[in-house]
Amino acid sequence: MKTYVVNGRLIDGTGSPARELQWLEMEGGRISAISAGSDAPPLPPQAQVVLDAAGKTVMPGLTDAHCHISYGVARGIEEQDLFGSAEYRAIRGVYHARKVLQAGVTSFSDPGGSWYVGVAVRDAIRAGLFPGPRMSSAARYLSTHTALTDYFPSWVGAPRSGVGAYTESASAMLAEVRDQVKNGVDFIKIAASGESAIMTPGGGSVPAFRAEELKLIVDEAHRLGRRVTAHARAGQSVADCIEAGIDWIQHADFMDAACADRLAEANIPCCPALTFVANVAEWGHLVGCSQGRIDRFRRDLDLAVKNLDYAWRNGVTMMCGTDSGFAVTPYGQWHARELELFVSLLGMSPLQAITCATRNAAFTVDPNNLGSLEPGKFADLLVIDGDPLQDIRVLQDPARIAAVLLDGEPVDLTPMPEPHRWPWERSMAISERELYRTTVGAAAKEAAH
Numbered sequence: 001m002k003t004y005v006v007n008g009r010l011i012d013g014t015g016s017p018a019r020e021l022q023w024l025e026m027e028g029g030r031i032s033a034i035s036a037g038s039d040a041p042p043l044p045p046q047a048q049v050v051l052d053a054a055g056k057t058v059m060p061g062l063t064d065a066h067c068h069i070s071y072g073v074a075r076g077i078e079e080q081d082l083f084g085s086a087e088y089r090a091i092r093g094v095y096h097a098r099k100v101l102q103a104g105v106t107s108f109s110d111p112g113g114s115w116y117v118g119v120a121v122r123d124a125i126r127a128g129l130f131p132g133p134r135m136s137s138a139a140r141y142l143s144t145h146t147a148l149t150d151y152f153p154s155w156v157g158a159p160r161s162g163v164g165a166y167t168e169s170a171s172a173m174l175a176e177v178r179d180q181v182k183n184g185v186d187f188i189k190i191a192a193s194g195e196s197a198i199m200t201p202g203g204g205s206v207p208a209f210r211a212e213e214l215k216l217i218v219d220e221a222h223r224l225g226r227r228v229t230a231h232a233r234a235g236q237s238v239a240d241c242i243e244a245g246i247d248w249i250q251h252a253d254f255m256d257a258a259c260a261d262r263l264a265e266a267n268i269p270c271c272p273a274l275t276f277v278a279n280v281a282e283w284g285h286l287v288g289c290s291q292g293r294i295d296r297f298r299r300d301l302d303l304a305v306k307n308l309d310y311a312w313r314n315g316v317t318m319m320c321g322t323d324s325g326f327a328v329t330p331y332g333q334w335h336a337r338e339l340e341l342f343v344s345l346l347g348m349s350p351l352q353a354i355t356c357a358t359r360n361a362a363f364t365v366d367p368n369n370l371g372s373l374e375p376g377k378f379a380d381l382l383v384i385d386g387d388p389l390q391d392i393r394v395l396q397d398p399a400r401i402a403a404v405l406l407d408g409e410p411v412d413l414t415p416m417p418e419p420h421r422w423p424w425e426r427s428m429a430i431s432e433r434e435l436y437r438t439t440v441g442a443a444a445k446e447a448a449h
C-alpha cells in the first residue's frame, strides 16, 4: 500500500537546498516517489496521508557515525571495560538503542566495544525483537599495548571483557580479523593511535601499529568483504591508515595540513566525534570531571578545530558522530550536537552540517539505502517542528521532534525513563572520599548550626 507524507520543508540530505514538499510517497518501507517544488505534480486522489508536515521540516533520519552501544553510559574506564556481564550489556544495549531511535537517529555505526554486544544488538533489532535504529557494528578494537585501549597496568593485563583485542604479531592480527568476521561484524575497528599517556615528543599520541601491520589488517578485512575504520589522532597514524587503504577515519584531530590534503586526495571520510570532547570541555565541571581533564580537553578541542577546519575546507568529507555511550554522552541526548559544533566551531552552514549527519554519515552504515530522501531509499524520516536551517540546535530538542519514521512506519516516541544504575556496574569502591576524624567533626559542627 502506498502512503504519503505531505507538505512542509524538504531537506533531502543530498546537500541540495530546501524545497517545498508537495508529497513523499512510500511503499514497502521505501520511498517510491517525491514531488517537491512549486510546479510539482499534485497529490494523487484518495492518497493515504500518514503525516501532514505543514510548517515543519521533513528530512532523512540522522545517522550517528560513532555510537558505542555496549558502553552503557560509562562513567569511567573500569565501568566500560570490567564491570557488568556480556549478557547484561546486551540487554541494556537494546534498551539504549531505542532511546537513540527516539532522538531521530534512524541509523548508527558502533565503532567497537566489548564482546559481540554491538553485533547482538544489531541482530536483535534486525530480527524485530526490539525497536531500534539500523546499525552497523564492529567488535573489539584491534590493538597493541601502545594503543588507546590498553588502559590498565601491564601487571593487570588486558581483561577479556575490555574493548581491546591485543594483536602483537601478524598472525594474531589475521586471526582476530577472521574471528570477528566469523562472528558477524560489519567492519573492523583498529586502535591505530595511543592515548595521551604515551605522547610523541611533538605532543601527539603515539602510532600504535607499524604501517605494514595496518596494511595487513586492512587487506585481510577487505579480502573477507569487510570494511575497516580506525581511531587515529596522531598525524603519523592517520598517514599510515591512508597508506593502508582504510575506509574511514575517526578523530584525526592531531593531523596537520599535509596529512589532511592526503586524506582529501584519497577520498577517505573523517568522523571527528567532537561532541564527547566538547561536552567535557564545556560542561565537565557539572558532572565531576577533574579540572585537569577539562583543561586538557579544552586544549585538544582548540587544536582539533584548527586542524579540522582546514581539512573540511580543503576537501575532506566530514561525518557526524558523537562518541555516545559515556556518562558525558548518554544515549538519545547529544546525537544532534555534532551538527551544532560543525556550525559553531568549523563554520559550516546548517545545510552542510545536515549533509554530514545524513548522506555523509550513512556511509558508515549502508550508503546505498540510507542518508537521503530519494526514490529507492529506505523511508527513514525525521520530521522537525522548526527550521534547522535557521537554528541547527532545534534538532537537539526532543519537544521539536514531531515524528520519526522507520521503514515508513511512525516510531513510538513515548519517553523512556533512565534505567536504575547498579553499584556493581561501576566498581568495587567502598567510599568516594576519606573518613578522617575531622570529617566526622566537621559534619557534627554543620549539623549543630
Ligand SMILES: [Zn+2]
Pocket: 066, 068, 111, 323
Ligand atoms: Zn569512540
